[in-house]
Amino acid sequence: MPEEGMEDSKGGEERPKWNNKAEYLLTCIGFAVGVGNVWRFPYLCQIYGGGAFLIPYLIALVFQGLPLLYLELAIGQRLRMGSIGVWNSISPYLGGVGVASMVVSFCVSLFYNTIVAWVLWYLFNSFQEPLPWSQCPLNHNNTGYVEECVESTPVNYFWYRKTLNITPNMETSGSLQWWMVVSLATAWSIVYICFIRGIETIGKAVYVTATFPYLVLTIFLVRALTLPGAYEGLIYLFTWEILKNPQVWLDAATQIFFSLSVAFGGLISFSSYNNQKNNCEKDAVLVGVINSATSIYASIPIFAILGFKAHTNYVSCLNGNILALTNDFDISDMNITVENYEQWFDSLNGTHPSRVSDLNLKTCDLQTFLDQSASGTGLAFIVFTEAVISMPGSQVWAVLFFIMLFSLGLSSMFGNLEGVLTPLHDLKLVPKWMPNELFTAIICLLLFLMALIFCLGSGNYWLEIFNSYVGSVPFLIIAFFEIIAVAYIYGIGRFSDDLEFMTGHRPNIFWKVCWLVISPLMLFVVLVAYVAVQAQTPPTYAAWNPDYVNFPDTEVLPYPDWVFAICVLLSSVPVISIPLVAIYRLICCMSGRHSKDSLHNDPNPYANEDYVVERARP
Amino acid sequence: MLVWILFLLCQVGAPALAQDLCQRDAPNGYKVRISLKTALGEDAYEWNQSEMFFFQATMAFAMRRHFQMETYNVDNIILCVQTSRVSFWFVVTSPDNTTMLIPKADVEKAVRMSRHRINNAFLLSDRTLEFLGIYPTLAAPVNPDTPPWLIVFGVVIGAVCVGIIALLISSLLQKRRKEKGMTEDGQDEEDMQVKGVENGINLDGTYNRGFTDDDRFTKL
Numbered sequence: 051m052p053e054e055g056m057e058d059s060k061g062g063e064e065r066p067k068w069n070n071k072a073e074y075l076l077t078c079i080g081f082a083v084g085v086g087n088v089w090r091f092p093y094l095c096q097i098y099g100g101g102a103f104l105i106p107y108l109i110a111l112v113f114q115g116l117p118l119l120y121l122e123l124a125i126g127q128r129l130r131m132g133s134i135g136v137w138n139s140i141s142p143y144l145g146g147v148g149v150a151s152m153v154v155s156f157c158v159s160l161f162y163n164t165i166v167a168w169v170l171w172y173l174f175n176s177f178q179e180p181l182p183w184s185q186c187p188l189n190h191n192n193t194g195y196v197e198e199c200v201e202s203t204p205v206n207y208f209w210y211r212k213t214l215n216i217t218p219n220m221e222t223s224g225s226l227q228w229w230m231v232v233s234l235a236t237a238w239s240i241v242y243i244c245f246i247r248g249i250e251t252i253g254k255a256v257y258v259t260a261t262f263p264y265l266v267l268t269i270f271l272v273r274a275l276t277l278p279g280a281y282e283g284l285i286y287l288f289t290w291e292i293l294k295n296p297q298v299w300l301d302a303a304t305q306i307f308f309s310l311s312v313a314f315g316g317l318i319s320f321s322s323y324n325n326q327k328n329n330c331e332k333d334a335v336l337v338g339v340i341n342s343a344t345s346i347y348a349s350i351p352i353f354a355i356l357g358f359k360a361h362t363n364y365v366s367c368l369n370g371n372i373l374a375l376t377n378d379f380d381i382s383d384m385n386i387t388v389e390n391y392e393q394w395f396d397s398l399n400g401t402h403p404s405r406v407s408d409l410n411l412k413t414c415d416l417q418t419f420l421d422q423s424a425s426g427t428g429l430a431f432i433v434f435t436e437a438v439i440s441m442p443g444s445q446v447w448a449v450l451f452f453i454m455l456f457s458l459g460l461s462s463m464f465g466n467l468e469g470v471l472t473p474l475h476d477l478k479l480v481p482k483w484m485p486n487e488l489f490t491a492i493i494c495l496l497l498f499l500m501a502l503i504f505c506l507g508s509g510n511y512w513l514e515i516f517n518s519y520v521g522s523v524p525f526l527i528i529a530f531f532e533i534i535a536v537a538y539i540y541g542i543g544r545f546s547d548d549l550e551f552m553t554g555h556r557p558n559i560f561w562k563v564c565w566l567v568i569s570p571l572m573l574f575v576v577l578v579a580y581v582a583v584q585a586q587t588p589p590t591y592a593a594w595n596p597d598y599v600n601f602p603d604t605e606v607l608p609y610p611d612w613v614f615a616i617c618v619l620l621s622s623v624p625v626i627s628i629p630l631v632a633i634y635r636l637i638c639c640m641s642g643r644h645s646k647d648s649l650h651n652d653p654n655p656y657a658n659e660d661y662v663v664e665r666a667r668p
Numbered sequence: 669m670l671v672w673i674l675f676l677l678c679q680v681g682a683p684a685l686a687q688d689l690c691q692r693d694a695p696n697g698y699k700v701r702i703s704l705k706t707a708l709g710e711d712a713y714e715w716n717q718s719e720m721f722f723f724q725a726t727m728a729f730a731m732r733r734h735f736q737m738e739t740y741n742v743d744n745i746i747l748c749v750q751t752s753r754v755s756f757w758f759v760v761t762s763p764d765n766t767t768m769l770i771p772k773a774d775v776e777k778a779v780r781m782s783r784h785r786i787n788n789a790f791l792l793s794d795r796t797l798e799f800l801g802i803y804p805t806l807a808a809p810v811n812p813d814t815p816p817w818l819i820v821f822g823v824v825i826g827a828v829c830v831g832i833i834a835l836l837i838s839s840l841l842q843k844r845r846k847e848k849g850m851t852e853d854g855q856d857e858e859d860m861q862v863k864g865v866e867n868g869i870n871l872d873g874t875y876n877r878g879f880t881d882d883d884r885f886t887k888l
Contacts, residue, residue, distance in 0.1 A: 170824075171817070173820075174816075174817035174818075174820040174821050174824075175816075175817045177816055177817070177819075177820050178816045178817070188806055192805075192806060193806075194806070195806075229817075232821060233821075235825075236821060236824060236825050236828070239825065239828045239829070239832070240824075240828055242832065243828055243831050243832050243835065246832065246835045246836070246839075247835065247839065251835070376753065377701065377753070380751035380752065380753040380755055381752070381753065382752040382753060382754075383702075383703045383704055383705045383706055383753060383754065384703075384705040384706060485839075485843075487836060487839060
């Protein structure tokens, strides 16, 4: 097997290669299919109505997602370098795009692996009977249950107190939670072992991490469809509403964009290890379609299980009322059931209205329970864990679910970290004496140490900030510059020539129109709309404060000024390299000096690389 | 005659007196609530007078056990206000003086002491046989010495560390072998070519783009 850094007889370095096409495809699919497919897409379907959301989603996929995907895979494969090298080659003035990609990938790796660490923590805790989030713990003198748990729910308590040990606000940083540090160390160790030999080990790992989620989703699908209440949950997927709300389009476009993981630089890196004669058009369409299909496929068991959870909550709400009525009116045990509750209630309310109202019965409406939606960590660690408790054989389902989330997160981490490592290799920043394993270890250790900030008491609040500010606007900006660079600066003609060389045929009119007009326009509109919406929402966060008046509702607090400054920095610093590098190159060019990269500047088709290399040999 | 009338009055009066002692919201009484169908479902037995007698017997047993006095009897447990729920009130009278009630606190202590036995006598649990006002003591949590999650973590991190070390060592050994093989250039090239065939990918080495464009022109 070829290894990195091996000197061949011609004196150049041989780039590592994929063992076979399957590994490459699985890696790209694994990178694109992440936890967002499971916990963001179903949520969007739920709040907009499944049928209504799918239309803008598929339109965005075809006109924005696939062209961008094809573009990234093509330039990576053609120019055979990581993101920095590729953008330097296309235009030295736009070299900043590569740097921005690398910085953003670095920041995303930080918080994404923390989410993987949380999943690991839940996975470790799933091997217990009973599950730790199923009941409240006793207080210190065994007289009752912990108050915080009783007021909220055991699931909430386990997430906010036992896992995060969250502080009431962002100013209080709290201390490092050792169990979180341990989980984070495990997560980074597992990422390291998969990266230890570069794509050789990644290629092996993705056989498991990219395929296992599908297996688990299928098992869940079969199980979920047999649960009571599944049908009510699935109705959400088939509701149809008028697409009046422009927010739907914005959410669909952003969802498809972030879901495909473009602008990270990871896809460019992965395709750079390919043979140049590979048909990247088919690959792009395949990856894009599989990513969307996975989202839709994942929605079915998720909705079914959410329906089951709503049904369970509804039944226990009714049972609480039934017990209150039975006890107060001394009616024979189990005479009032869920089925005849309505008649009993009406008759009792008719005869003794004051007594019934004194009981303070809860209104139990199935629709209210169904409408309780959650996305992100709330879906996985609160809603789903609650549903799992009510399923027979909870441990098995919990373990399966968290292993699935772990696989999804790990395969996405491969792309994130690749977007950091490959540009560093290509920039030749790695000293010659340092073996790749050591360099990877240093980067992983550095990322681990920096991510310890998310293990503090206030870690979750910081993670939300990173997620909202780093993982959004910078990507849109980078992607916009990517497509402008290739379509207008590199030239669509030259790009079509490269594509013909690689795939054997020129790109058809659809791709050209998308690259030239539709995709940049869509990206620009989405970027402007997203920034406008963000500017209108006040910068607040939801804090978990047990002393809050309305506890267990989360307290909505504004960001402190220094935190808001950090948010702005996080959004702008990654992309600031784009204008900076352009200005720097401009200055260099005007002062008449040649930069080191002049050889790579213009990939002149007539420049015969073979002779160049031979000349360099002493 | 008079004695006989007095005796008759006592016979009538005693239960009446007992009824006065036991009533709803009696200061020294407890309300008991039993949920048979919830606990036993299909196997639920019928609650009848015999069961009530059984309850009196178990309560008398509980009182005997707590006070270490063997004088408590079923007559000392007075039941009233039965409903179809099933629920009823009961009071406990002193064996020495049937008009004197045992204070609430003492009854509570007796019930707490024998709660487990009372529950099992009726095949019920703390939740389905309720003494309103006497809260069940919560079960002490099972605290294992090592938290289970730590064990799973230990297994995973152990496997990962072993894997890392194994891979690093094998990388090192491979590099040493390569260095030995590099001394013979010819053998190295052979290795490369063999690899090319093995991979199945058409390894063209460094693609000479200078010739590609010539191909294009010849098509014209």
